[in-house]
Amino acid sequence: MNERTRQGDLKRLAALDVGRCTFAASLAEHGTWRIGGPADLLVEPESVAQIQAVVYFARTRGIPLLVIGQGSNLLFADAGLRGIVLKLGSAFANIAISGNTITAAAGAWVPGIARRAQQAGLAGLEHTIGIPGTLGGLVVMNGGSQRQGIGDNVRRLWTVGEKGKLTELTKEECRFGYRSSALQESGVVVVKVELVCPVGDPRVIRHAMLADLRERRRKFPRKEPNCGSVFLSTAQMHTSVGPPGKIIEEAGLKGTRCGGAEVSHRHANFIVNTGGASAADVLALIDRIRHTVHQRIGFTLACEVRYVDEQAVIRPADQLLVFPGT
Ligand SMILES: Cc1cc2nc3c(=O)[nH]c(=O)nc-3n(C[C@H](O)[C@H](O)[C@H](O)COP(=O)(O)OP(=O)(O)OC[C@H]3O[C@@H](n4cnc5c(N)ncnc54)[C@H](O)[C@@H]3O)c2cc1C
Structure with missing residues (x-):
């Protein structure tokens, strides 16, 4: 679909009763990493009928569609998204x-x-x-x-x-x-x-919840924008090589930077945005971590964080990267 047809379709969609519509919405404002370019159209529906209308509209016209909540597990592309972002929030x-x-x-x-x-x-x-x-x-x-x-x-x-x-x-x-x-x-x-x-x-x-929150406050980065754990931490991995935070720290990677993205000093399985980080910075840092860990212990880290490209295709962030361990 060409740019003009898509933009025309999106204007038609925004004129329908589908909820709040924002053109050229910055995805950085809709993800906890505060990274990402503009989405053509952000729709915040208020009813299930409106969701149905948006999905039907997008699918029948072949317009890329991404559904998000708080964007706390997503890395949005620097180029943003050429289609519709459907955000389910307070409604x-x-x-x-x-x-x-x-x-x-x-x-x-x-x-x-x-x-x-x-x-x-x-x-x-x-x-x-x-x-x-x-x-x-x-x-x-x-x-x-x-x-x-x-x-x-x-x-x-x-x-x-x-x-x-x-x-x-x-x-x-x-x-x-x-x-x-x-x-x-x-x-x-x-x-x-x-x-x-x-x-x-x-x-x-309540006691268990307070203990969990205390543990998070103690271990996790508090101020810098982040996306939680970057790499998967399976039970199998714990038994064989240990949790990702530990193996990344043991590889000496805490504090390693690519542009504005940095391996957190508090917890090595977190990548923080120190200010102005791009998706390219985060991906480069993920690549570097995976390379270093693989060279050191022969283990290939897999990402929990998911990357969304310009066409709304979502995949674990490591699946974009190529290195001998994959
Ligand atoms: C500080 C911090 C701590 C975290 N701790 C944890 C943790 O302990 N455990 C954990 O599992 N995760 C953790 N996370 C990651 C994240 O918060 C969770 O994965 C969360 O459940 C994602 O919810 P979201 O609304 O932000 O989803 P998003 O990030 O917006 O989306 C995640 C995925 O779900 C899809 N999606 C979202 N909403 C819908 C919907 N309504 N219908 C269909 N698809 C949808 C998206 O397309 C995407 O593929 C943490 C993140 C941060 C920043």
Whole structure:
């Protein structure tokens, strides 16, 4: 599709009732790394019907479409995105609790859900209290701690698929794995999630949450923009070579810089934006870390962070890089 046709289509979309539309929206303002160029059109829908309309419009015209929450696991391209970014935020923040079931909209803030669960005496979400993302992003990533993923608590969820159709999926259909799910490949928009949690003592749950937050404050970079853990930290890896933070630190890489991107001095599995970092800087630093670690211990680090290119194609950031270990 040529530039003129796409721009014409995007103007037509923005004239429809699809929510708040911003042309040439800076993606740096929609990701925790504060990196990324402009997206042609950012749409912030307020209803499921509006999401359905946007998805149908984009898919039938072949316009690249990216769904985001808080952008806390994404590296946006310096060139931005030639298409539509659909952001699920505060209009999709509803959380309802009945018995041991939590039903929440995909834009709900993860720590907010964890806090509501604690107040209701529901356990199992303690590990999510410090994750700065939306429920939609968490479910798609099957995010959580090293031992647990949110998929453990999912009973079912509702998605808007390729043709704009609303579909219910069971936990089994989501095929959750370590930081992975079938949702990553299918390109659907998650709109609502039902979680089931065991009953627990609110004081014990609160205690566990406070301990998790203390640990994060102690270990993680506090001020500089970042995207959480850059590299995957699987149980298998812990047994064979140890966690990524440890092996990167042992390779002497703390403080290593490429442009404005730096391996955090506080935690070596974090790359921080020291000011004005570009996506190219982050990718170059990821490449350097992977090279050095591979040369040193023969282990190939894989990325948890996902890179979004100009055509809205999302893939683990290491899959863009070429070096002898891959
Ligand atoms: C300081 C810090 C600490 C972190 N700690 C953790 C941690 O302990 N554990 C952990 O797992 N992660 C952690 N993260 C990473 C990140 O917060 C999680 O992956 C989070 O769940 C992503 O949510 P998000 O709304 O930001 O998603 P985004 O980053 O916006 O998107 C992530 C992926 O989900 C897709 N997506 C988002 N919303 C939807 C939707 N509604 N429908 C379909 N697809 C969607 C996107 O297309 C993308 O592929 C951390 C990040 C930071 C910055």
